[in-house]
Amino acid sequence: MIFERYYIKLSGFLKELAEKSSPRWGVLLIDIFLVLNAFFVSYLIRFNFGFKFERFELLPQLILVSFLALISFLITGSYKGIVRHTGLNDAVNVAKSGVILTFFLFLIDFSVRKFQIFPVLNIPLSVIGINFFVTIFLLISSRIVYKAFHQKLVSHVKQRNVIIHGAHSGKAVFDAILASQDTPYRVIAFVDERPRYLNKSIHGKYVLSPERITPDFLEKNEIQEVIISKPEAKSLELLNIANKYVELGLKVKTVPYIKQWIDEEHINVSQIKELNIEELLSRSPIEIDNPVIKDDLEGKVVMVTGAAGSIGSEIANQVMHFSPELLVLIDQAESALYDLQQEFIGKSFENFKVIVADVRDEHKMRFYFETYRPAIIYHAAAYKHVPLMEENPYEAVKVNVLGSKILMDLAVEYQAEKFVMVSTDKAVNPTNVMGATKRAAEMYATCKQRDSKNTKFIITRFGNVLGSNGSVIQLFKKQLKKGGPLTVTHKEITRFFMTIPEACHLVLEAGTMGKGGEIFVFDMGEPVRIFDLAVKMIKLSGFRYPEDISIKITGLRPGEKLYEEILGQNEGDLPTHHEKIKIARLDDVDCQKIYKYFEILKDYKKMTNFELVKILKKMIPEFVSNNSEYQKLDLKLKN
Numbered sequence: 001m002i003f004e005r006y007y008i009k010l011s012g013f014l015k016e017l018a019e020k021s022s023p024r025w026g027v028l029l030i031d032i033f034l035v036l037n038a039f040f041v042s043y044l045i046r047f048n049f050g051f052k053f054e055r056f057e058l059l060p061q062l063i064l065v066s067f068l069a070l071i072s073f074l075i076t077g078s079y080k081g082i083v084r085h086t087g088l089n090d091a092v093n094v095a096k097s098g099v100i101l102t103f104f105l106f107l108i109d110f111s112v113r114k115f116q117i118f119p120v121l122n123i124p125l126s127v128i129g130i131n132f133f134v135t136i137f138l139l140i141s142s143r144i145v146y147k148a149f150h151q152k153l154v155s156h157v158k159q160r161n162v163i164i165h166g167a168h169s170g171k172a173v174f175d176a177i178l179a180s181q182d183t184p185y186r187v188i189a190f191v192d193e194r195p196r197y198l199n200k201s202i203h204g205k206y207v208l209s210p211e212r213i214t215p216d217f218l219e220k221n222e223i224q225e226v227i228i229s230k231p232e233a234k235s236l237e238l239l240n241i242a243n244k245y246v247e248l249g250l251k252v253k254t255v256p257y258i259k260q261w262i263d264e265e266h267i268n269v270s271q272i273k274e275l276n277i278e279e280l281l282s283r284s285p286i287e288i289d290n291p292v293i294k295d296d297l298e299g300k301v302v303m304v305t306g307a308a309g310s311i312g313s314e315i316a317n318q319v320m321h322f323s324p325e326l327l328v329l330i331d332q333a334e335s336a337l338y339d340l341q342q343e344f345i346g347k348s349f350e351n352f353k354v355i356v357a358d359v360r361d362e363h364k365m366r367f368y369f370e371t372y373r374p375a376i377i378y379h380a381a382a383y384k385h386v387p388l389m390e391e392n393p394y395e396a397v398k399v400n401v402l403g404s405k406i407l408m409d410l411a412v413e414y415q416a417e418k419f420v421m422v423s424t425d426k427a428v429n430p431t432n433v434m435g436a437t438k439r440a441a442e443m444y445a446t447c448k449q450r451d452s453k454n455t456k457f458i459i460t461r462f463g464n465v466l467g468s469n470g471s472v473i474q475l476f477k478k479q480l481k482k483g484g485p486l487t488v489t490h491k492e493i494t495r496f497f498m499t500i501p502e503a504c505h506l507v508l509e510a511g512t513m514g515k516g517g518e519i520f521v522f523d524m525g526e527p528v529r530i531f532d533l534a535v536k537m538i539k540l541s542g543f544r545y546p547e548d549i550s551i552k553i554t555g556l557r558p559g560e561k562l563y564e565e566i567l568g569q570n571e572g573d574l575p576t577h578h579e580k581i582k583i584a585r586l587d588d589v590d591c592q593k594i595y596k597y598f599e600i601l602k603d604y605k606k607m608t609n610f611e612l613v614k615i616l617k618k619m620i621p622e623f624v625s626n627n628s629e630y631q632k633l634d635l636k637l638k639n
Contacts, residue, residue, distance in 0.1 A: 028073055034138045035069040035101070036062055042131040046124060061123055064108070065101075072100040094143075098136040102128060159186040161222050162253075165241060166190075166229035167197040167207045173229045173255060174203055176267050185272075188221050210244070218248060225251045227272055236497065236528065239536055242275060246539040275540055296376070296512045297322040300417075303374035304329055305359050305407065306381030308336035310465065311422055314504040315378050316340065320349050327352040328372050330359070331381065359403035369410045377411055378507065379404060380422040382438065389434035390558040390628055393612045397604050400437035401444075405598060408448050408457065415454045420511040421445055423519070425463040425496060425564045431626035432559025436616045439623070442519065444598060447591035449517040458514035460507045461584070462522040463496030463564055472530060476537050484549035486534045489556050493531070494563055496524030510581055519584040520576075527563065558628040594619065 039062065076096045105128045112122050162185045164170040170190050177183045190207040192198065197207045217223075226245045228238065242252045252275040255267060302319050306312035307329035313336075316329055331337045334356050341354045353372070357364050359381045382400050383389055389396040404421065411419040423442055426435030442459050449457040466473055472495070479486045503522070510520035531551065538545040545551070556562070576583060597619040604612060613630045617623050617637055625631045 028070075030142070031073055031097075031139060032066055032069050034142060035065060035135050038135040038138050039065045039127075039131050042127045042134050045130050045134070046127050060118075060121060064121060065105070068101055068104040068108075069097075072097045072104070075100055094139045095136055098132055098139070101135065102132040105131070158184070160184055160224050161186050161188050162225045162227055163188055163213065163223055164190050164227045164229055165192070165210075165245075167192040167194070167200075167202065169231055169255070170227075170229040171202050172267050173227060173272065174205070176272075178203070185225075185227070188223055191226075213245075213248065215248060218250070223250070225253060227253045227255065229255050231255055234499070236525070239533075239540070242540055243536045252540070293508050293512050294322045297324050297508075299323065299325050300375040301326045301328065301372050302376045302378070303327075303368075303372065304378045304380065305331070306379070306422075307331045307354075308333045308340050309380060310500055311504060311507075312378070312380035313340050314500045315380060315422075315507060316344075316352075318501075318504055318508060319378075320344070320347075320352070325351065326372065328355065328368065328374060329353065330355045330357050330368070332356065332358045359407055360398055362406045365406055365410055369414045373414060374411075375417045376511070377407065377416055377419045378422070378511070379407055379419065382422070384424070384434060386426065386432050386434050386559050387557045389437070390432055390630075393433045393609045393616075394604065394607075396433050396437045397601060397612050397616075400434070401440045401598070401601060402604065404441040405444055408445060411457075412448060412452045412455050417454070418456045418458060418511060418514065419445070419448075420458045420460065420507065420514070422507060423459050423461045425461060425524075426561075427461065428565040430620065430623045431561050432628065433613060433616070433630070434559070436613075436620055436623045439620050440594075440597075440616060443589050443594050443619070446517060446519075446586070446589045447594050450591060452516075456514055456516035458511055458516065459519040460510045460522070461519055462498065462503055462506070463524045464498075465500045465503050466497050472533070473537075476534060480537065480541050480543070480549065484538075484543075485552040486538065486549065487552050487554050488531050488534055489554050489560060490562060491531045491553055492529070492562060493556075493560075494527035494529050496527050496564055498522070498524055506578075506581060509578055513576060513578070513581070519586060521582050521584050523580040523582065556627045559626060561626060 040058075043058075076093045105123060106125075108121060109123050109125065109128065112118055164173055164187060167190045170192075174187055174190075177185050177187060187203075187205055189205050190197075190202055191210055191213055192207050193210055198209055200207050228241055228245075230238065230241070233241070238254070242254075245252050253272050254275055256271055256273075297319060302324045304312050304316045304319070304327065307316050308331035312329075312331065316327060319327055329337065329340065329352060337354055337356060344352055355368060357368065359365060381403065383392075383396050389400075408419060421441065423438050424435065426432065427439035427442055428435075430436040430439050442461075445457040445459055448455070464471060476486050506520075506522050510518075510522075514520065534551050535545050538549045538551075543549045597615055600615055601612070607615075610630070610633065613625075614633050614637075617630075617633055624634050
C-alpha cells in the first residue's frame with residue numbers, strides 16, 4: 001500500500017511535469033549531461049570496460065566537452081525544439097550538433113599533439129569517434145523516449161487501430177498522426193493497389209494489397225477504421241473504395257482534397273473527417289492551368305446566364321480566376337443570385353455585376369447587351385427537370401427554346417465573339433420535352449453559326465453532374481435523412497456522371513478551342529447504375545441495406561430513358577487535343593425549316609401543350625416520346 005501510494009504520487013508529479021512545456025535551459029542542461037555520459041561511455045567502450053579512470057585526468061576533459069557541447073548546441077539551436085513534438089528536423093539538428101562537437105574535439109586534440117600543450121587534454125582519436133555515435137544516439141533516443149512517455153501520460157484519448165488506404169499521400173497522414181499529441185489513431189498498415197508500393201514499408205508499416213484486407217486480418221489486428229488518403233481520386237472512384245470497406249464493417253474516414261492541406265506535403269490530424277457523402281461527391285480535383293483560356297477571357301466582358309444555378313455559378317467562379325474586365329451574372333432566381341453575390345464579395349472578387357432578370361424578356365436582354373457589350377456569353381439558363389417539363393411544355397419552350405433564341409440573336413446583333421451554350425445528353429434522340437427543347441436550341445445555334453460573320457456558336461453537351469441542385473444525389477440524401485426508402489424509377493436505369501467543377505472546366509476548354517458550329521461532347525466515363533449508387537449511399541451513411549433502409553422502385557417517369565446517350569444514332573465523333581472532349585459529327589440541319597418552326601413557336605401563348613409538342617416533333621424527327629401522353633402524337637405523325 002505504501003509503495004502504491006508513492007507510485008501514484010510519483011505518476012501524478014510526472015504527468016503534471018509532462019503537461020508543461022520543458023524550458024529551453026532545462027533541455028540544454030539535460031543535453032549537456034547526456035553528452036558527458038556519452039563521453040564517459042566512449043572511454044569504457046574504447047578500453048573494453050577495463051579502463052581505470054583517474055579523476056585528475058578525466059575531469060579537465062569533461063569540462064572541455066561540456067563547454068564545447070554548449071557552444072555546439074547554441075550554434076544549432078537543437079535545444080529549442082518542443083521535445084514532445086520531436087520530428088525529423090529535430091533529429092537533423094541534433095546530428096549537426098554532434099558533428100560540430102566532434103569537429104571541435106578533433107581540432108583541439110590536433111593542437112595538443114602538434115604543439116605539445118595541455119597534455120591532460122590529449123583525447124584518443126578512437127574515443128572521439130566513438131563519442132560522436134554515442135552522443136547522437138543518446139540525444140535522439142532520449143527525445144523519442146520522452147515523446148512516447150509524454151503521450152502515454154498526457155493523452156486522454158483511447159487509440160483505435162486503423163489502416164490507411166493510399167501509400168503516397170498516406171505518408172503525410174501518418175506523419176500528422178505521429179506528430180499529434182492526442183491522436184486517436186494507431187496505424188497498423190497501409191493499403192494500396194499500385195504495384196510499385198506493395199510490400200514496401202513506411203515508418204515501419206507495410207503496404208498491403210487490397211486483397212489482403214480480409215475479415216480475418218481485421219479481426220486479428222483489431223482494426224475498426226480506415227482512413228482513405230487519395231485526395232487526387234475522382235468522386236466515383238472514392239465511392240467505390242469506401243463502399244468496399246463499408247462491406248467489411250469498417251468506419252470510413254477521408255482526408256480533404258490536397259489544395260485544402262496546410263501545404264501539398266502536410267496535413268493536420270483534425271482534417272481527417274468521418275465520411276461525408278456530400279463533400280465526397282463535390283470534391284473537385286480539377287486544375288485550370290490552360291493559358292489559352294486565360295488569353296480568351298482576360299480583359300473581356302463575360303456574361304453568364306443562369307448564373308445562380310449549379311453549373312452557371314461554377315462557370316462564374318472559374319471565369320473570375322482569369323481576370324475578365326467585367327463578369328455579368330444574370331438569373332431570375334433572386335435568393336440564389338444574392339447568395340452568389342455574397343460568396344463573390346467574401347472572396348474579394350471585383351469587376352462583377354449581378355442582375356436579376358429573365359432571359360425571356362427581350363427588352364431587358366437587349367438593354368444589358370447594349371450596356372455591357374459582352375464578348376463571351378456562357379448560356380446556362382434553362383429548365384432542366386424532365387418530369388416537370390413534360391407536364392409544362394409551355395414553360396420549356398418559352399425558356400429553353402425562345403429564351404435561347406433571344407440571346408443568340410442579340411449575340412449576333414452586338415457582335416459578341418463567342419456564344420457557348422450548355423446543352424445536355426438528353427438532347428440526343430430526345431424522348432421527353434426537356435431534351436427536345438434543348439435539341440431545338442442546339443439546331444438554332446448551328447443555323448446562326450452559318451449566318452453569322454463575327455460570332456462563333458459553340459455547343460457543349462454532357463450528362464448529369466454530381467451534387468447539382470435537384471440531382472438524384474440530393475434526392476437520396478433527403479430520403480436518407482427521413483429514414484428512407486430511397487426511390488429509384490427502374491432497377492436497370494443508368495446515368496453518366498461527372499463533378500460540377502470538372503464539367504464547367506470542360507465547358508471553358510471547349511469554348512476556347514471552338515471555331516464555331518461544333519457540338520462538343522464530354523467523355524463522361526462509364527455509366528453508373530442508379531440502383532447501385534443508392535445501395536452505396538445507404539451503406540456509406542452507416543445503414544444496412546435492406547434491413548435499415550430499403551429501395552423502392554417507382555417506375556419510369558414520363559419522358560424518362562433507361563440509358564442516356566451522348567451521340568445520336570447517325571452521329572460520330574472526332575477527337576480534339578483534350579482527351580475528354582470530342583466533337584460530334586452531325587447530320588446536316590435544314591436551317592430554312594428550323595427558322596420556319598421558330599417563327600411558328602413565337603405564337604406559343606396561343607397554343608396548347610399538345611400543339612407545342614407536335615411542332616417540336618416536326619422540327620426534330622428523332623424526338624419520340626417515352627412513357628408519356630405525347631406518344632399518341634408519334635402514332636399520328638407516322639400515319
